[in-house]
Amino acid sequence: MGVLDNAWMGFAVAVTPRNLLYALAGCLIGTLVGVLPGVGPLAGISLLLPATFGMDPAAAIILLAAIYYGSQYGGSTTSILMNIPGESSSVVTCLDGYRMAQQGRAGPALGIAAFGSYIAGTLSVAGLMLFAPLLARVAVDFGPPEFFALMVLGLVLLGYMSSGSMLKTLMMAAVGLILGTVGIDPITGYLRFTYGQTVLADGIGFIPVAMGLFGVGEVLYSLGEKVLPAVQRPSLRTMLPTRQDWKDSAGPIGRASVIGFLIGILPGSAHVVSTFVSYALERRLSKHPERFGHGAIEGVAGPEAANNAATGGAMIPLLSVGIPSGPAPAVMMAALMIHGVRPGPLLMQENPRLFWGVIASMYVGNLMLLILNLPLVGLFVNLLRIPYPILYPVVLLFTVIGSYGISGNIGDVVIMFVFGVIGYLMRHLRFDAAPVVLALVLGPQLENSFRQSLLMSGGSFAIFFARPASAVLLAAGVALLALACLPPLARRIRGRLLAGGADGA
Amino acid sequence: MKHRVFVAVMGVAAASVLFATWAAAQTYPTKPVTLVNPFPPGGTLDLHARAVATAIGPFLGQPMVVENKAGAAGAAGTQSMLAAKPDGYTLLQGWTGLSLIPHVDALMGRPQLFKREDFIPIARLTASPPLLAVNAESPWKTLADLVAEAKRRPNELRHSSGGLYGISHIPLELLKLESGFQMRHVPFTGGAPALTALLGKNVDASICYPGVCLPQVRAGKIRALVVFGAARLADYPDVPSVKELGSTAEFYGWMSIMAQKGTPPEVVTTLRGALAKLVREPSYKAVMMQIGETMAYLDGEEFARAWDTEYRKMEEVLKAVVKK
Numbered sequence: 001m002g003v004l005d006n007a008w009m010g011f012a013v014a015v016t017p018r019n020l021l022y023a024l025a026g027c028l029i030g031t032l033v034g035v036l037p038g039v040g041p042l043a044g045i046s047l048l049l050p051a052t053f054g055m056d057p058a059a060a061i062i063l064l065a066a067i068y069y070g071s072q073y074g075g076s077t078t079s080i081l082m083n084i085p086g087e088s089s090s091v092v093t094c095l096d097g098y099r100m101a102q103q104g105r106a107g108p109a110l111g112i113a114a115f116g117s118y119i120a121g122t123l124s125v126a127g128l129m130l131f132a133p134l135l136a137r138v139a140v141d142f143g144p145p146e147f148f149a150l151m152v153l154g155l156v157l158l159g160y161m162s163s164g165s166m167l168k169t170l171m172m173a174a175v176g177l178i179l180g181t182v183g184i185d186p187i188t189g190y191l192r193f194t195y196g197q198t199v200l201a202d203g204i205g206f207i208p209v210a211m212g213l214f215g216v217g218e219v220l221y222s223l224g225e226k227v228l229p230a231v232q233r234p235s236l237r238t239m240l241p242t243r244q245d246w247k248d249s250a251g252p253i254g255r256a257s258v259i260g261f262l263i264g265i266l267p268g269s270a271h272v273v274s275t276f277v278s279y280a281l282e283r284r285l286s287k288h289p290e291r292f293g294h295g296a297i298e299g300v301a302g303p304e305a306a307n308n309a310a311t312g313g314a315m316i317p318l319l320s321v322g323i324p325s326g327p328a329p330a331v332m333m334a335a336l337m338i339h340g341v342r343p344g345p346l347l348m349q350e351n352p353r354l355f356w357g358v359i360a361s362m363y364v365g366n367l368m369l370l371i372l373n374l375p376l377v378g379l380f381v382n383l384l385r386i387p388y389p390i391l392y393p394v395v396l397l398f399t400v401i402g403s404y405g406i407s408g409n410i411g412d413v414v415i416m417f418v419f420g421v422i423g424y425l426m427r428h429l430r431f432d433a434a435p436v437v438l439a440l441v442l443g444p445q446l447e448n449s450f451r452q453s454l455l456m457s458g459g460s461f462a463i464f465f466a467r468p469a470s471a472v473l474l475a476a477g478v479a480l481l482a483l484a485c486l487p488p489l490a491r492r493i494r495g496r497l498l499a500g501g502a503d504g505a
Numbered sequence: 506m507k508h509r510v511f512v513a514v515m516g517v518a519a520a521s522v523l524f525a526t527w528a529a530a531q532t533y534p535t536k537p538v539t540l541v542n543p544f545p546p547g548g549t550l551d552l553h554a555r556a557v558a559t560a561i562g563p564f565l566g567q568p569m570v571v572e573n574k575a576g577a578a579g580a581a582g583t584q585s586m587l588a589a590k591p592d593g594y595t596l597l598q599g600w601t602g603l604s605l606i607p608h609v610d611a612l613m614g615r616p617q618l619f620k621r622e623d624f625i626p627i628a629r630l631t632a633s634p635p636l637l638a639v640n641a642e643s644p645w646k647t648l649a650d651l652v653a654e655a656k657r658r659p660n661e662l663r664h665s666s667g668g669l670y671g672i673s674h675i676p677l678e679l680l681k682l683e684s685g686f687q688m689r690h691v692p693f694t695g696g697a698p699a700l701t702a703l704l705g706k707n708v709d710a711s712i713c714y715p716g717v718c719l720p721q722v723r724a725g726k727i728r729a730l731v732v733f734g735a736a737r738l739a740d741y742p743d744v745p746s747v748k749e750l751g752s753t754a755e756f757y758g759w760m761s762i763m764a765q766k767g768t769p770p771e772v773v774t775t776l777r778g779a780l781a782k783l784v785r786e787p788s789y790k791a792v793m794m795q796i797g798e799t800m801a802y803l804d805g806e807e808f809a810r811a812w813d814t815e816y817r818k819m820e821e822v823l824k825a826v827v828k829k
Contacts, residue, residue, distance in 0.1 A: 046546035046573070050555060143707035144691075184577065186694050189613060189669045189827075198584055198618065201577035267701050321704070322720045323697050324547075330697065331547035337716065338552060340795045344720020407574050407581065448694070455691045456663055456707055 003130060006356045013058055013357030014364050022055075022063040023361050027368045030070020031376070034077070037084045037215060037398050040207075041071035043405060045331045057339035058354045062361040064332045069121060069311040069362065073369045076113040076304050077380050080106060082395060084215040088206050088441050089307035091434055092275040094214065095161065096292060096299030103295050106381045108241040112249050112297055113304040114373040115241075120257040120305035121366040124312025127261050128319075129359055135313075136320035136345070139265045144456060145464050147266075148449035149473035151442050154273040156477045158435050158442075159484055160280035164293070166484075169435050172426075176439025179204050180447075187451050199411030206441055207406055208416040211399040213433040216416060217423020219392045224424070241297075249301035252282045260306035264313025267325040271310040272441055278302035280480075312362065319355060321345060533593055533772045534567040540762070542598045543582025545575040548696075549716060549796055553631065553760050554598040556792040557783065564779040564786075571598075578668055580606055580618050587623050591765035593772035599626070599761040601672045604812070604819045609670045612827040621816050624763045625773055628780040629808040631793060632757040632801035634734030635676055635712045636744060638727045640703055648680075648731045648750060651710065655686035663689040665708040667696040670827065672758050673712040675819070676733050678826045679754035703727060714758055715740055716797025733757070740797060759801065761808065777805050 013019065033044040044067045052060035075090040080097035093113070100109040127135075155173065162169030182193040183203030194200040241249075256278040263274035282298045283289050292299050317325045322344035324330035336343045341351055348355045383391070403416040423433055457463035465471045542554040551573065558569040574582035579602045589595035603624070610617045637648065645651040655662050666674035669692040681688065691708055693699040696717060703711040704726055719740055721727045729744045733756040737746050747754050762780060764773060783789055784802040793800055803811060 042546070049546060050559070053559070140701055140705040143702060143705050186669060186692050189609065191615065196616070198577055198581050201581065267697065317701075321701075323701050323704075325697075327545055327547065330545070334547040334552055337796050338792065342720040342723075345724035345726060346720060407576050408572070408585075409574075409576070409581070452691050452693065455689055458661065458689065 006352065007129060007360065009353065010356030010358075010360030011363075013353050014062070014361035019059055019062050019357070019361060020364065022059050023066045023365045024368055026063040026066025027070045027365055027372055030067040031074040031369065031372060033067065034071035034074020034086055035380075036074075037078045037082075037086050037211060037395075037402055039398075039402050039405060040087055041068045041328045042331065044071065045328055049331055049335055052335050053338060055339075057336060057341045057351075058357045060335045060339060061332060061354065061358045062365075064335055065315065065358060065362060066365045066368075068314075068328050068332070069308065069365065070369055072121075072308045072311050073114065073117050073373050075307070076117070076300070077110065080109045080113065080300070081380060081383060082215070083218050084395065084399070085210050085437075087307075088210070088272040088437070089275050089303075089310065091210065091272065091437055092161070092279050092303040093300055095279070095434060096294070096296050099293070099295035100297070100300065101384070105295065106384060107377055108245050108297065109300050110377040110380060111241045111374065112245055112301050114370060114377065116249060116253040116256070116301045116305040117308040117373075118366050118370040119253050120260060120309040121312055121369075122363060123257040124261040124264070124309040125359060125362045125366065128312055128315055128362070132316055132320045133348070135265050135316050139267055139317045139325075140321060140323075142266050142469065143467075144449045144452035145467050145470040146473065148446060148453055149464065149470040149477065150263075150266075150273060151446035151449060153473050153477040153480070154276065154442050155439065155446065156481045156484075157273075157276050157280040158438055160283055160480075161276060161434065162293075162432065164430065164432065168431055172431055172433070172435040173439040176436040177443040177446075179209070179436070180440050180443025183444075186448055187455075197411065199409050199415075203444065204415060204440070205406060205412060206437060208403045208412045209419050209440055210437045211403055212416040212419025213423035213426070213436060215395055215399040216420025217427060217433065219395060220420060220424040221427040222388065222392070245297050248297050251285070252278065252298045252302035253305040255281060256302040256305035257309045260309030261313040263306075264310030264325075265316050267317040267321075267323050271307055271314070271326075272438060274306040274310045275303035276438065278306040315358075315362070318343060319347060319358065322347065533769075533775055534565055536594065537568045537570050538565065538593070539595050540569055540571050540598055541582050541586040541595060542571055542573050543575065543579040543586075544573070546573050549714065549798065550598055550600055550760060552792070552796050553798065556789055557598075557630070557762070560786050560789040561779055561783050564782045565775075578602065578606070578671060584618050586763075587619055587765055589765070591767035593764060593768050593776065595765075596627070596776075597624075597763040599624070599759075599763040601756075601758050601815075603763075604816045605670055605672070605675065605823065608820045608823040609827055612823060621813070623766050625766055625768055625805075626808045626812055627762040627764055627773060627776045627805055628784075629759050629761040629801065629803040629811070630780070630784060631798040632759040633715055633797070633799045634732050634738070634746075634755070634757050635673065635714045636718060636729040636733070636741065637677065637680070637710060637731050638703060638713055638718055638722075638729050639710050640706050641725050641728050642706070643709065643728075645730065646728070648745075651730060652680075652684050652686055655688050656684075659687045660689055662710065663691050663708040664710040664712070665691045665693055665699040665702040666712060667693060667699045670823065672756075673699060673714075675822065675826070676712045676754065676756040677710070679733075679756060679822060680752070682822065682825055683752060683754050714797070715799070719797055734799075738799065757801070760798070773805065780804075 029044050033039050045064050075086040076093050078084045078086050079090040079093040080101050083094050083098040085091040085094055097109050158173050182200055184191055184201050259277050260274040282302045283292045314325045317323045318329045324333045333343050400413055403412045406412050453463055540554050540558055542551050544550045554571045558571045562568050574585050586595055586597040607617045607620050639645055664677050699711055702708045722729055732738055732744050732746050734746050735748045
């Protein structure tokens with residue numbers, strides 16, 4: 001059966017009125033949970049899991065998958081409008097997205113984010129369709145050494161994200177790494193820095209820290225300002241991306257789709273890495289890299305496309321191997337098992353209607369989300385008109401809900417407020433919050449992969465270089481690091497030479 | 506006169522308190538019951554908890570609601586359940602980790618978050634023995650092959666698990682203690698990464714539970730060498746049991762319902778009755794089959810005895826395994 005035949009069968013399943021309705025419901029719910037800061041697709045999917053018990057399995061997965069990739073569309077909204085990332089994969093969008101919103105360009109930012117997400121989402125589904133079996137192999141072969149190398153690359157790229165002082169960025173990244181050590185060490189079972197608090201046993205969560213540093217911190221900082229920025233009154237004209245915006249975004253979206261898709265395939269990966277690979281790449285390729293961090297549309301288009309492509313890629317381990325690549329796909333897998341469908345390598349053969357139906361429905365879902373989100377841009381931009389005395393308490397409310405909702409532990413809310421105060425201080429001292437949360441996500445994975453690799457190799461470091469993928473990624477990381485250090489070094493050397501020459505002349 | 510009035514009032518007060526407790530216990534449950542699942546949504550325990558909650562409604566007379574409280578490999582949710590009032594309205598989805606975590610805490614020199622004595626076991630519902638699996642491309646066809654290789658090359662073979670000292674780590678340690686071979690342990694965070702490591706040939710062996718590994722075995726990606734139970738599993742007719750091979754390394758991943766110590770006996774009796782009916786309910790049994798879990802019902806008293814035995818055995822095993 002050729003790919004086209006399969007696609008035809010898939011669309012036949014996806015385009016039935018009932019499945020269309022479920023896809024739409026999933027897109028709506030997904031957008032909603034994506035927009036709400038702190039509430040992620042996992043919450044939405046888990047809530048609806050019992051409701052799917054009586055449904056046809058294909059319909060159940062269509063619904064849950066729509067929530068999953070739909071949430072990536074909504075996640076950019078709070079990042080751009082309020083500088084609050086909904087998920088780790090939305091943090092990078094805050095950097096330039098929020099700047100654009102402050103410049104009155106929230107509409108174009110949201111619009112490009114929506115289009116970029118659509119294009120990337122669609123391309124990643126196409127990739128899923130054409131390359132699933134092949135890529136499934138890759139997904140499984142990617143082991144701890146490759147993960148470690150990828151995390152090293154990610155950390156190096158963090159340095160590329162600073163628009164201000166590189167030193168301050170690296171300091172904040174170091175803080176993030178230190179915060180990442182809190183909790184039970186999975187390799188030895190020792191508790192680190194938990195001081196007897198069970199809430200810290202799994203570490204300081206990303207959500208409380210991000211909600212605190214970005215959300216609560218932002219609110220506190222704004223309240224401390226003598227003069228608040230004027231409440232915006234966006235006009236219709238300003239809500240659409242300009243032709244220049246489109247031209248600038250085309251390349252980033254295309255490249256980010258590939259990057260996001262490939263990184264999304266990796267089970268258990270940090271999709272967040274794809275967002276900053278994209279950001280760093282666009283910055284390097286740009287003719288005006290100094291615009292990044294001050295409202296460059298490429299800095300929104302790339303990362304947003306990358307995180308959407310990553311969710312498409314994430315369906316590969318689930319559908320082709322039967323291994324969920326994260327907590328949200330894990331719930332989808334549970335939904336399949338409950339319906340008597342055993343996700344595994346044989347799924348495509350045993351249940352082709354389900355397999356291709358879900359894939360086809362992802363095309364449809366992405367289109368629905370685009371149609372849904374574009375008019376919503378106008379609605380969301382008008383959120384900026386809400387006077388701050390009303391907006392800020394609502395923002396705080398959502399951050400509290402988000403933190404408490406993780407596992408019903410008030411400790412997470414306390415952590416959030418502590419980081420809120422820290423975020424306020426950081427803003428005053430002109431320290432960026434993004435590197436902290438990104439390093440917080442990367443750090444534990446970096447450390448675990450490193451130690452798992454050494455356990456695998458019996459203590460030999462050669463394992464990182466003997467395996468091709470890991471060697472290549474590490475080489476790339478080292479090369480990028482060298483490239484970053486080169487200009488200042490070259491300047492120093494040139495300076496010395498010139499001074500020496502002047503003396504000698 | 507005053508004295509008699511006082512006594513009369515006290516008598517009425519005492520009687521009404523007794524009546525109220527009696528009345529409350531008689532009519533338990535009068536509101537929905539919460540079942541705490543100390544793991545994130547989507548896992549086997551979660552599916553089981555939801556299956557129980559859905560099917561038990563008619564037998565309890567009140568709805569049962571699942572609450573996910575994940576954290577610290579199940580310890581956080583367990584702690585929070587124990588902190589709730591022992592009135593039968595907050596129960597725990599229990600699992601084999603309850604026999605492991607207290608000893609690990611004690612051996613690592615930190616305060617025990619909970620102990621066996623903190624619970625009243627209501628009933629055990631399932632007990633699934635895990636399987637020892639190797640990659641299908643590896644040369645070992647039987648457990649004896651693997652053990653021989655491990656003895657020939659001590660500490661060179663590696664096995665993955667979903668968590669240190671957890672239910673996918675300890676079964677292999679039982680084999681190690683019994684047969685005297687050594688294998689390096691590579692802990693991962695969760696069953697999925699552990700299985701991925703095996704599929705990708707990054708480790709040589711892994712423990713996995715029947716529902717999870719069936720698709721991989723059927724697709725010919727992994728090979729199961731032995732099942733840690735007393736008998737072969739229906740889904741794996743070609744896989745010998747440890748008992749057949751003359752080993753005593755039996756291990757079960759069980760799921761049960763637990764109440765706190767101090768729960769009134771009448772409440773416990775009501776719950777036991779409801780669960781006894783639940784395990785005969787076809788819809789519940791069907792779900793267990795879908796997720797690959799083996800039904801193994803043991804009512805409260807019997808389960809308490811079986812659990813005591815396992816709890817003591819695990820203490821000995823962990824003493825040999827846990828490195829401080």
